Amino acid sequence: MPVPDADVPAQEGPRRPIPTPGTLMVDTRIENRVGEFRGVAGPYWSLRPVCGGIEWEAAPEFVRPATPIERLRAENARCNARSRGDVL
Template identity: 40%
Template structure:
């Protein structure tokens, strides 16, 4: 990825195929939070790219559904 995404941007980790929300850059690595509210993982910035609009739509729907199941609303 050429630049650092903004906090909350949906990104794809090409090394793992996972999609998540960018959290921060720590010690030269990107911290990414699972879409469904699970844990975070670290990724090499070179492997991270902004998610496509379709992936973003799917991920945001998954996040809303997960929050609903936990009773957190939208």
């Protein structure tokens, strides 16, 4: 019996609504990395690290909205980075 591939979404469903730019989202393929939604790039969604850095693209089926605790952690990380001078 073949083992399901972890990189393949569990099911194909209807297209998900596009989030508002600035919404904190979680990319479940990259260790639940939290990023700020920036826009759509072809079939992918562009996410930007909360503490600054290079945007990355994620397949929408692997992206979900951040939970309240994930948003709190991300905002706290941003504030800490800003106090160190890492973020403008």
